[in-house]
Amino acid sequence: MKKTVITFGLLILAxxxxxxxxxxxxxxxxxxxxxxxxxxxxxxxxxGIYLNKRSLHxxxxxxxxxxxxxIASLDISKREYQVLKEISLGLSNKEIGDKLFxxxxxxxTHVSNILVKLDAKRRTQAVQIAKKLRII
Amino acid sequence: MKKTVITFGLLILAxxxxxxxxxxxxxxxxxxxxxxxxxxxxxxxxxGIYLNKRSLHxxxxxxxxxxxxxIASLDISKREYQVLKEISLGLSNKEIGDKLFxxxxxxxTHVSNILVKLDAKRRTQAVQIAKKLRII
DNA sequence: AGCATTTTAGTACTTTAGTATGAGTCCCAA
DNA sequence: TTGGGACTCATACTAAAGTACTAAAATGCT
Numbered sequence: 622m623k624k625t626v627i628t629f630g631l632l633i634l635a636x637x638x639x640x641x642x643x644x645x646x647x648x649x650x651x652x653x654x655x656x657x658x659x660x661x662x663x664x665x666x667x668x669g670i671y672l673n674k675r676s677l678h679x680x681x682x683x684x685x686x687x688x689x690x691x692i693a694s695l696d697i698s699k700r701e702y703q704v705l706k707e708i709s710l711g712l713s714n715k716e717i718g719d720k721l722f723x724x725x726x727x728x729x730t731h732v733s734n735i736l737v738k739l740d741a742k743r744r745t746q747a748v749q750i751a752k753k754l755r756i757i
Numbered sequence: 758m759k760k761t762v763i764t765f766g767l768l769i770l771a772x773x774x775x776x777x778x779x780x781x782x783x784x785x786x787x788x789x790x791x792x793x794x795x796x797x798x799x800x801x802x803x804x805g806i807y808l809n810k811r812s813l814h815x816x817x818x819x820x821x822x823x824x825x826x827x828i829a830s831l832d833i834s835k836r837e838y839q840v841l842k843e844i845s846l847g848l849s850n851k852e853i854g855d856k857l858f859x860x861x862x863x864x865x866t867h868v869s870n871i872l873v874k875l876d877a878k879r880r881t882q883a884v885q886i887a888k889k890l891r892i893i
Numbered sequence: 894a895g896c897a898t899t900t901t902a903g904t905a906c907t908t909t910a911g912t913a914t915g916a917g918t919c920c921c922a923a
Numbered sequence: 924t925t926g927g928g929a930c931t932c933a934t935a936c937t938a939a940a941g942t943a944c945t946a947a948a949a950t951g952c953t
Contacts, residue, residue, distance in 0.1 A: 662801040669805020711882025746847025
């Protein structure tokens, strides 16, 4: 927000500056208006590219961002979420249990709960749904 | 490629046109140079944004683009690849069989081959590896 | 046509995954 | 302090998934 204000402020300054330069150049009797226009064109061309790049970058990030509100609204607990992430990495229940220092039974319980909460029939489907919901 | 050439052609034309307009305006005695410069600035500002958007889109796509060469280098056949995509959608072997009009046995054979070729132990892991390799 | 590869499919097993249910522990807010 | 939620774990099943092997069509290429 602050950066946007600064950027636009600098832009307006640059615009005013260019107008002044063009005026003085004309007063001094030079007829190199083409050069002035070319400079203006190039400068604003670059500014356009720069601003666009910044705005696009800000729009790109939220696409991969995790929707923590959605996780909460789906009633997915911390442990369940941890397990979900491990499932998405392709680990088996046994491997997840070893990684989180839990028994396979516990993982199975968590997985079952995750499947219900995500309305999935299989762990593979759960991963797909979770990615669609931007949960992982 | 063709579109790029056309775009740049139009750009050069626009540039020349603006120069001509500026010349004639000056010859006719008008002192509205500020307006001309402003128009040029705005036009090139917009052009900058437009071109940047196009070039960024072309750079974004390859990030999600499928690496067909990798698929070939891994010796994954057409059918196997089809099955792999269905796995990533979270379907069971039975469901994939119904969708592709094949028996569950056949799907199992394909899945086994996919797991070997992707060096995965489970279908969930296969999906994760395939996504990392930009195969799906 | 003949050969290699792909695709299909089956049987017979082993291994994971997933369901259902019950029960103990821990922690936190009422 | 007590009831509820989250977490843990177990047993006993059922259902998928995955392996190993075999083998017949279908396809593609020279």
